[in-house]
Amino acid sequence: ETGVTQSPTHLIKTRGQQVTLRCSSQSGHNTVSWYQQALGQGPQFIFQYYREEENGRGNFPPRFSGLQFPNYSSELNVNALELDDSALYLCASSLALRNEQFFGPGTRLTVL
Amino acid sequence: TQLLEQSPQFLSIQEGENLTVYCNSSSVFSSLQWYRQEPGEGPVLLVTVVTGGEVKKLKRLTFQFGDARKDSSLHITAAQTGDTGLYLCAGTSGSARQLTFGSGTQLTVLP
Numbered sequence: 070e071t072g073v074t075q076s077p078t079h080l081i082k083t084r085g086q087q088v089t090l091r092c093s094s095q096s097g098h099n100t101v102s103w104y105q106q107a108l109g110q111g112p113q114f115i116f117q118y119y120r121e122e123e124n125g126r127g128n129f130p131p132r133f134s135g136l137q138f139p140n141y142s143s144e145l146n147v148n149a150l151e152l153d154d155s156a157l158y159l160c161a162s163s164l165a166l167r168n169e170q171f172f173g174p175g176t177r178l179t180v181l
Numbered sequence: 182t183q184l185l186e187q188s189p190q191f192l193s194i195q196e197g198e199n200l201t202v203y204c205n206s207s208s209v210f211s212s213l214q215w216y217r218q219e220p221g222e223g224p225v226l227l228v229t230v231v232t233g234g235e236v237k238k239l240k241r242l243t244f245q246f247g248d249a250r251k252d253s254s255l256h257i258t259a260a261q262t263g264d265t266g267l268y269l270c271a272g273t274s275g276s277a278r279q280l281t282f283g284s285g286t287q288l289t290v291l292p
Contacts, residue, residue: 073223102279111185111269111282112224125279128228159223159281168212168231170280172223 071096073162073173081179082150086134090145090176092160100124101143102170103135104159112159119165147178155180183206185272187283192258195291202255202268202286210272213246213253214270214280218267 074093082088094101100119104112114127118137132148141162147154157177161170185206187238204213212231216224228237230246230253237244241264243256253270267287271280 084202104280104282109284111187111271111284112280116281117279125275127279149255161223163278166278168214168229168278169226170214170278171226172216174221177221 073160073171075160075173075176076156078174079177079179081181083176083181084150084152086180087146087148088150088178089158090147090158090178092143092145092162092173093142094141094160094162095171098162098164098171099141100163100165101137101141102136102161102162103143103145104172105129106157106159106175108156114128115145150180152180154178184271185281187286188282189271189286191287191289193289193291196207196262199236200260200288202270203252204254204270204283205234205252206272207251208250208272208274209250210274210281211250211278213250214271214273215244215253215255216269216271218269218285224269229245239253253289257288260288262292265290280289 102117103115106112116126117124121137136144157175159175162171163170202222215227218224233248233250235246241258
């Protein structure tokens, strides 16, 4: 059974740029959620995708957007990067309507 | 906005000691998960509790869900250095089953 994978591992961008992060869900999982974890804090829910559509969104501005593909993999796009976007971005996969979510190793984004 | 408060924020103990970490909220959650996270890695699921009053044991770890499903605790017996890590509680809510995380308890077990 393949776990959740994310790419890239680390990324450095400058303010105003755009970034795309990628996630492959665990085998058999059809739901992907994205979280942002700032240093020293717990993860915060960004949004969830199920059947290629957004299925819930946290308190993040529209410049955070996403996609889910037919193979259940997902992308997180962030436009007009700000310094405060520096964080660990976590992807979690799950089965629809199940409580348990399984996390990938994350992408560390640094915005200079 | 649903919030989860964890305490203590930091905990440093000697190997062999017992400890308890608390997770409290004013909101009811449909379920609560505990995760452990190590530096540079994503959170790893330890347990899910669903029923008010539920107690689950995982080797030396005991998890309890409050009767009103607003709070939870994690008790570790005879801590080992391998227990070192960031412990996160997370409540499930909404149709998307999104997780609301606490801020975490950083546990350090000294040899």
